[in-house]
Amino acid sequence: MIPVKIESAWRGISDCRSCGIRELVLFANLNEQDFALIHAPIDDLELIPGAALYAEGSQVQGVFTLRSGLVKLVRSTLDCRQRIVRVLRSGDVIGLEALATSQYNSDAIALTPTMVCRIPLSVIQKLSANSPRLLSQLMSKWQSTLKDADDWLAELNFGTARQRVGNLVLKMCNVDNSDVSMLFSREDMGAMLDLKLETVSREISRLVREGTIEPMDKQGRIYRVCHPQRIQATD
Numbered sequence: 516m517i518p519v520k521i522e523s524a525w526r527g528i529s530d531c532r533s534c535g536i537r538e539l540v541l542f543a544n545l546n547e548q549d550f551a552l553i554h555a556p557i558d559d560l561e562l563i564p565g566a567a568l569y570a571e572g573s574q575v576q577g578v579f580t581l582r583s584g585l586v587k588l589v590r591s592t593l594d595c596r597q598r599i600v601r602v603l604r605s606g607d608v609i610g611l612e613a614l615a616t617s618q619y620n621s622d623a624i625a626l627t628p629t630m631v632c633r634i635p636l637s638v639i640q641k642l643s644a645n646s647p648r649l650l651s652q653l654m655s656k657w658q659s660t661l662k663d664a665d666d667w668l669a670e671l672n673f674g675t676a677r678q679r680v681g682n683l684v685l686k687m688c689n690v691d692n693s694d695v696s697m698l699f700s701r702e703d704m705g706a707m708l709d710l711k712l713e714t715v716s717r718e719i720s721r722l723v724r725e726g727t728i729e730p731m732d733k734q735g736r737i738y739r740v741c742h743p744q745r746i747q748a749t750d
Contacts, residue, residue, distance in 0.1 A: 558633040562625040568609060571622050575613035577635045581605055584629030587703065588621040599706045601668060602626070614639065626699055671708055679708040680718040681746035684728060688740055696728070696738045722746075 559582075562568070568579055571590060581603055588601040588609075600621060603609055609631065613619045671682055683704060687696040698704060704715045719735070722728045727745045728738040740746070 557635070557638065560631050560633055562629040562631070564625055564627055564629075566625045566629075568623040568625070568631065569619045571619060573619050575610065575617050575619060575636060577633050578611055578614070578639060579609040579623075579631040579633055581607045581609060582630040582632060585626040586629060586631075587624050587626050587699075587707075589624060589706070590621045597702075597706055599668075599703060601665070602707070607663075626703065627697065668707065676708075676710050676714050676718055677721075679710060680704070680715060681722070683708060684722070684738065684740060685743060685746055688743070694740050694743075695731070696740055698736050698738065700736075 560568075560579075562584070568586065569576075583605050586603045586607075586609060587599050588603065589597050590600055592598050609623055610619055614636075667686070671679055671686070673679075674682070684696045684698070687698060688694060698719075699707070701712045701715045701719075704710070705712045708715065719728075723730060723738075725745070727742045728740050731737040731739055
C-alpha cells in the first residue's frame with residue numbers, strides 16, 4: 516500500500532462554486548451563505564494507483580469527494596485475506612461512514628490515477644450544524660452511495676467464473692462508455708469477484724484467445740472489447 520504524500524499532492528484550495536462535478540457531490544445544494552461558513556481549506560489531491568487515502572482504524576480527519584478515477588475500499592477477513600467491499604467512482608463520497616464512528620472502517624486505495632477533494636471534518640461539522648439542507652443531503656448521499664456501490668459489486672458476485680469475469684470486463688467499459696475496459700490487478704479482480712487469482716487469469720486468457728477482447732498494454736490491464744455480445748451471451 517503506497518501512502519499519498521499530502522505535501523506533494525496538495526494543489527490549493529478548491530473552488531467549490533465552479534467545480535465540474537459539483538452537482539454530483541456534497542456541495543450541490545449549498546447557497547452563498549453556506550459557502551461563507553467554509554474557512555478551512557479544501558484540498559485537491561492526486562493519487563497514483565496503489566496510493567492510500569486512509570487506513571482502516573485510523574482517526575477520521577475528513578471526507579473525500581471523488582472527482583475522477585476509481586477507489587477501492589478494502590477490509591481484512593478473519594483469515595487475513597483482503598476483500599474489496601466497494602468500488603467508488605466519480606461523484607462518490609469516500610469516508611462518510613466514519614462520521615458516525617470517528618474512525619475509518621476500511622482501507623481506501625486508488626485503483627487508477629485518481630483526483631479527490633479532501634473536505635476537513637471541521638467543515639462538515641460546521642455545515643451540518645448550520646445548514647439543515649446539507650445534513651439531510653449528507654444522509655441521502657451516504658445511503659445512495661452505499662446502495663449504488665453495493666449493487667455494483669453484487670451484480671458481479673453471481674454466476675460462473677466465466678460470467679463474473681465477463682461482467683466485470685463489460686462494467687469497466689461502462690465507466691466511460693467506451694469499448695476500452697481498464698481492469699485491475701488479477702489479485703484485485705479475484706478479491707472483487709470472490710475467485711482465485713489463477714481462475715481470473717485463466718478466464719482473461721480465454722477471452723483473449725477467443726478474440727473477444729484484445730490486450731492494449733504489456734501489463735494486462737487495458738483491453739479493447741471486440742465482441743461484447745459474446746460476453747453477454749454467457750449471462
